[in-house]
Amino acid sequence: MSFLLILFISCFFCLGKATDCGGNNVTQTIIVGKQEDAAFSTIQEAIDSVENDNDKWIKIHIQAGLYIERVTIPKEKPCIILEGEGSSTTTISYSDHISMNHSATFTSLPSNVIASGITFKNSYNVVTKRYKYYPVGSEIEPANAARLHGDKYFFYNCSFLGYQDTLYDQYGRHYFKDCYIEGEVDFIYGSGQSYYENCRINVLGRFSDSAGFVTAQGRSSSDDPDGFVFEGGFLGGNGKVNLGRAWQPYSRVIFHKTYFSSIVTPHGWSAWHYAGNESGITYVEVDCGGPGADTSNRVSWMKKLNTSEIEQFSLASFINKDGWVDNLPIESS
Structure with missing residues (x-):
């Protein structure tokens, strides 16, 4: 079976062709x-x-x-x-x-x-099984x-x-x-400038007395272009989990139209080492659904973006301004 890259991207998003x-x-x-x-x-x-x-x-x-x-x-x-x-x-x-x-x-x-x-x-x-106790330091x-x-x-x-x-x-x-x-622990992390479309995120949830973290994004400056954008998709699994914690002071993660199961904690996010200096952190949830998408008890410093600001984090605007995605090898069979 031979297949590769079936992309459904309209020409509206074609902003140029990369020649790499x-x-x-x-x-x-x-x-x-x-x-x-x-x-x-x-x-x-x-x-x-x-x-x-x-x-x-x-x-x-x-x-x-x-x-x-x-x-x-x-x-x-x-x-x-x-x-x-x-x-x-x-x-x-x-x-x-x-x-x-x-x-x-x-x-x-x-x-x-x-x-x-x-x-x-x-x-x-x-x-393959869930543990009530697991010695983190040694295992x-x-x-x-x-x-x-x-x-x-x-x-x-x-x-x-x-x-x-x-x-x-x-x-x-x-x-x-x-x-x-x-x-379960910081399992999507780093300083990449990345777009996750229709991905399924599964939390293993070994510990009943603590919550894990999906992301630990490492944007270190307000001028850095990086961040993680999740478009659609599903977040589920076992135990409890936070959506992210700040690995660097300008950490940036956006969830848009993602389904959250009930495993998401009410507060959702952590400033980690930057508690008290949350102004540079950009954590956003827009039009998400599911029992874990209730934002009424989220951290007070979670950002809100308007329609034009959300557009900055579309596939075309966030990672594809030079059209490299549109020029990838495509096979339909």
Whole structure:
């Protein structure tokens, strides 16, 4: 089954065409897997085979299966597409928690990277049952399923599985569409400028006596363009969870038309280390629904935006002013 990137973006949003990677044509396909037509048995071997400073789209098709390996796309290898055969059948998994920048199952450093139909999993903290007590200091550590440090990334129908710090959305413009993200503690975090469309966010909820945090966004200056925008989608799971806490003083997270289950705490947000200095923090909920969307008891400093201000956080305005999303490789079959 071959597929990639079915985008339903009207021409109204086409503000220009990016020319990175030679347009929207795929010039080569490399197959990874255990079947006879596979050129490589590991994903890393396929990535390593791509020439440095590549400037044309190269697809690495990953056959269904479990790949237990740490995968890195180095900075000198842009324009790579990782295409799985579905997030339920194609999984990259590893177990590590050494450090924030060196423990990720999947690390991507160059610009122009696309992934579809893949599950990225860090199995270090992942268990199958809920615990009443879990010794956080000795058992649970930050363990990234993915670390993303490059501009112009698109993830379609991918899953990110972990517990603490699952998705390190570190830097650059990133577009996540129809993805699944799982965790409990700061499991979507970083300083990325990212748009999450129709994504399902699942909270694991191991602890009955404390609430987790979906986001820990790290905008450090009022001039920085970054932030996390969630458009549509669903937030559910077990236990209780806050929508976010401020990793940096200008942390910015917007939920628009997202469905919240009852697991969301009444106050919703935390200033964390910036209590008393909340004026720079931008946390917003607009037209959200569900039993967890009642904002009557939210923190008093949560921002309210008018219609024109909300438009600044649309896909076109927030991450696609140069039209890079519109010029991605598209296959309809």
